[in-house]
Amino acid sequence: xxxxxxxxxxxxxxxxxxxxxxxxxxxxxxxxxxxxxxxxxxxxxxxxxxxxxxxxxxxxxxxxxxxxxxxxxxxxxxxxxxxxxxxxxxxxxxxxxxxxxxxxxxxxxxxxxxxxxxxxxxxxxxxxxxxxxxxxxxxxxxxxxxxxxxxxxxxxxxxxxxxxxxxxxxxxxxxxxxxxxxxxxxxxxxxxxxxxxxxxxxxxxxxxxxxxxxxxxxxxxxxxxxxxxxxxxxxxxxxxxxxxxxxxxxxxxxxxxxxxxxxxxxxxxxxxxxxxxxxxxxxxxxxxxxxxxxxxxxxxxxxxxxxxxxxxxxxxxxxxxxxxxxxxxxxxxxxxxxxxxxxxxxxxxxxxxxxxxxxxxxx
Amino acid sequence: xxxxxxxxxxxxxxxxxxxxxxxxxxxxxxxxxxxxxxxxxxxxxxxxxxxxxxxxxxxxxxxxxxxxxxxxxxxxxxxxxxxxxxxxxxxxxxxxxxxxxxxxxxxxxxxxxxxxxxxxxxxxxxxxxxxxxxxxxxxxxxxxxxxxxxxxxxxxxxxxxxxxxxxxxxxxxxxxxxxxxxxxxxxxxxxxxxxxxxxxxxxxxxxxxxxxxxxxxxxxxxxxxxxxxxxxxxxxxxxxxxxxxxxxxxxxxxxxxxxxxxxxxxxxxxxxxxxxxxxxxxxxxxxxxxxxxxxxxxxxxxxxxxxxxxxxxxxxxxxxxxxxxxxxxxx
Numbered sequence: 001x002x003x004x005x006x007x008x009x010x011x012x013x014x015x016x017x018x019x020x021x022x023x024x025x026x027x028x029x030x031x032x033x034x035x036x037x038x039x040x041x042x043x044x045x046x047x048x049x050x051x052x053x054x055x056x057x058x059x060x061x062x063x064x065x066x067x068x069x070x071x072x073x074x075x076x077x078x079x080x081x082x083x084x085x086x087x088x089x090x091x092x093x094x095x096x097x098x099x100x101x102x103x104x105x106x107x108x109x110x111x112x113x114x115x116x117x118x119x120x121x122x123x124x125x126x127x128x129x130x131x132x133x134x135x136x137x138x139x140x141x142x143x144x145x146x147x148x149x150x151x152x153x154x155x156x157x158x159x160x161x162x163x164x165x166x167x168x169x170x171x172x173x174x175x176x177x178x179x180x181x182x183x184x185x186x187x188x189x190x191x192x193x194x195x196x197x198x199x200x201x202x203x204x205x206x207x208x209x210x211x212x213x214x215x216x217x218x219x220x221x222x223x224x225x226x227x228x229x230x231x232x233x234x235x236x237x238x239x240x241x242x243x244x245x246x247x248x249x250x251x252x253x254x255x256x257x258x259x260x261x262x263x264x265x266x267x268x269x270x271x272x273x274x275x276x277x278x279x280x281x282x283x284x285x286x287x288x289x290x291x292x293x294x295x296x297x298x299x300x301x302x303x304x305x306x307x308x309x310x311x312x313x314x315x316x317x318x319x320x321x322x323x324x325x326x327x328x329x330x331x332x333x334x335x336x337x338x339x340x341x342x343x344x345x346x347x348x349x350x351x352x353x354x355x356x357x358x359x360x361x362x363x
Numbered sequence: 364x365x366x367x368x369x370x371x372x373x374x375x376x377x378x379x380x381x382x383x384x385x386x387x388x389x390x391x392x393x394x395x396x397x398x399x400x401x402x403x404x405x406x407x408x409x410x411x412x413x414x415x416x417x418x419x420x421x422x423x424x425x426x427x428x429x430x431x432x433x434x435x436x437x438x439x440x441x442x443x444x445x446x447x448x449x450x451x452x453x454x455x456x457x458x459x460x461x462x463x464x465x466x467x468x469x470x471x472x473x474x475x476x477x478x479x480x481x482x483x484x485x486x487x488x489x490x491x492x493x494x495x496x497x498x499x500x501x502x503x504x505x506x507x508x509x510x511x512x513x514x515x516x517x518x519x520x521x522x523x524x525x526x527x528x529x530x531x532x533x534x535x536x537x538x539x540x541x542x543x544x545x546x547x548x549x550x551x552x553x554x555x556x557x558x559x560x561x562x563x564x565x566x567x568x569x570x571x572x573x574x575x576x577x578x579x580x581x582x583x584x585x586x587x588x589x590x591x592x593x594x595x596x597x598x599x600x601x602x603x604x605x606x607x608x609x610x611x612x613x614x615x616x617x618x619x620x621x622x623x624x625x626x627x628x629x630x631x632x633x634x635x636x637x638x639x640x641x642x643x644x645x646x647x648x649x650x651x652x653x654x655x656x657x658x659x660x661x662x663x664x665x666x667x668x669x670x671x672x673x674x675x676x677x678x679x680x681x682x683x684x685x686x687x688x689x690x691x692x693x694x
Contacts, residue, residue: 198433
């Protein structure tokens with residue numbers, strides 16, 4: 001029997017962690033002479049107070065869902081995929097090539113094509129570290145993180161070379177009109193009032209939701225998912241049961257890379273409608289925090305991604321309307337990551353003790 | 364002072380959120396952040412100079428991600444800020460999309476051209492300024508080898524390198540110009556250690572004057588040049604003071620003037636194409652007490668002569684970005 005009831009593990013611990021991070025953030029804001037209550041109000045209002053705010057929050061959340069899911073599936077096979085950043089960059093390259101060089105008749109087909117392209121490119125980028133891990137025992141953490149730098153260099157090579165648009169900026173030309181995905185503003189347009197005005201959230205959000213469901217089904221409802229989980233719990237036991245470690249490492253990392261790559265349909269095809277340098281902007285790394293906080297469960301990842309989307313959009317509003325410097329906003333975001341990810345045990349251990357003593361008192 | 368500043372900033376924020384149409388100007392910095400000791404900081408200094416001289420206040424934002432560009436422009440435009448100045452070529456794409464939605468707001472963009480009736484596009488002739496410091500480098504060099512350290516390898520930085528090489532070769536046709544880029548990712552803008560290594564490598568190849576056009580990386584270049592007792596040349600802002608007597612000069616790009624001018628003009632900002640060249644002192648080289656002892660009269664005579672020729676149109680310097688090639692340097 002578990003020490004703590006399930007609800008405490010899934011809800012109470014993240015909640016307390018966020019609360020602690022919020023208190024510390026408030027102290028930081030207080031220390032630089034701003035009003036933390038006003039700051040919080042500004043964040044909540046800016047991120048959730050209007051359809052415009054939601055449009056941004058959901059846009060960021062979509063990125064984090066993909067990268068969070070990517071890290072989660074690798075976690076289930078006890079692989080630590082730090083390469084989400086690079087895989088998403090290369091996924092973006094796939095999206096750009098598919099959108100630029102294939103004359104798509106309609107956005108729905110373009111979305112399908114770009115999704116497949118992004119997934120293949122992302123998976124291919126994850127395949128090399130996965131192979132090195134499976135066959136050579138090169139540690140996946142080291143190889144994936146190195147591949148992030150290689151990905152950035154590869155992207156740069158294309159963006160100042162073959163794919164560069166005329167002009168100063170290292171970026172591809174704008175994708176053709178037919179590949180532009182419908183944004184929330186286009187989708188939820190009921191005549192007079194415009195919802196989600198100017199916000200980048202687009203149809204990809206629903207693709208991300210579908211990916212959550214699909215991954216949940218894969219992990220808990222299929223034989224492959226069972227194999228991945230058993231491999232993750234104990235490699236030797238899985239081997240004894242006839243599960244091939246090479247296969248599981250490869251498959252889990254391919255799915256992981258594909259999911260990270262698919263993020264590109266949101267930020268590259270959906271938002272920018274062109275490929276720029278550094279298009280991922282750290283979402284690959286945020287994915288790690290999202291997966292940790294979401295306990296590697298697709299539904300948890302969804303909630304955590306929404307929280308981080310809120311932090312990003314709320315942070316942007318703070319930067320716009322207060323004189324809180326950008327660095328401190330990053331500090332606030334980092335505090336949440338620190339408390340929910342790295343300092344998990346700090347909250348967990350006292351809570352476990354509390355629940356244990358409560359149970360003893362009952363007996 | 365800082366308290367006053369904060370107070371002003373806070374009241375500006377309040378005024379903006381309250382939705383009153385305070386026609387304060389706004390400035391949007393690029394991802395480098397406003398204290399980058401270079402491009403953005405120069406823009407910030409221009410805005411501060413405007414605030415001090417007029418007693419006005421302005422709204423500002425340092426963005427964290429590319430997705431916030433359009434957001435920031437729209438939010439400031441909706442809050443009534445006018446004019447809205449943005450520093451950096453990356454703002455061009457979002458501005459081109461947004462400008463038409465706010466016909467009554469004036470925009471100014473630095474380092475890029477956006478063709479819209481309410482936008483002022485400020486571009487700098489960096490190749491001209493680089494040409495002038497290239498001449499000085501060639502004249503100061505005793506080994507017949509000068510060098511260049513660029514930041515990220517993008518056309519803009521090649522434009523600097525190309526102008527520099529042309530200037531050096533105009534003085535000494537046989538001069539050897541070594542050009543290195545720090546890297547191919549944005550990290551190359553802030554890698555002083557790599558800058559230092561590149562400088563050492565260039566010194567071992569005989570260079571005795573190094574020009575750094577590399578953002579924060581340049582700090583390492585200038586430091587190493589000073590340690591190894593060769594001349595260096597700073598960029599964007601006047602960096603002569605960093606190592607007095609060892610920084611030959613700085614290629615000045617008066618981003619601060621561009622911001623100051625735009626804010627000064629206010630809502631009557633004249634839109635259209637605005638070239639900051641040697642002719643209107645938008646680019647040039649820095650002379651002050653720090654480098655006076657090391658710059659000879661002959662050097663000044665030659666460079667001022669070339670500057671006058673550029674201003675009159677007699678001397679034209681090849682712009683790398685016009686055709687992505689350089690007659691004086693291979694990349």
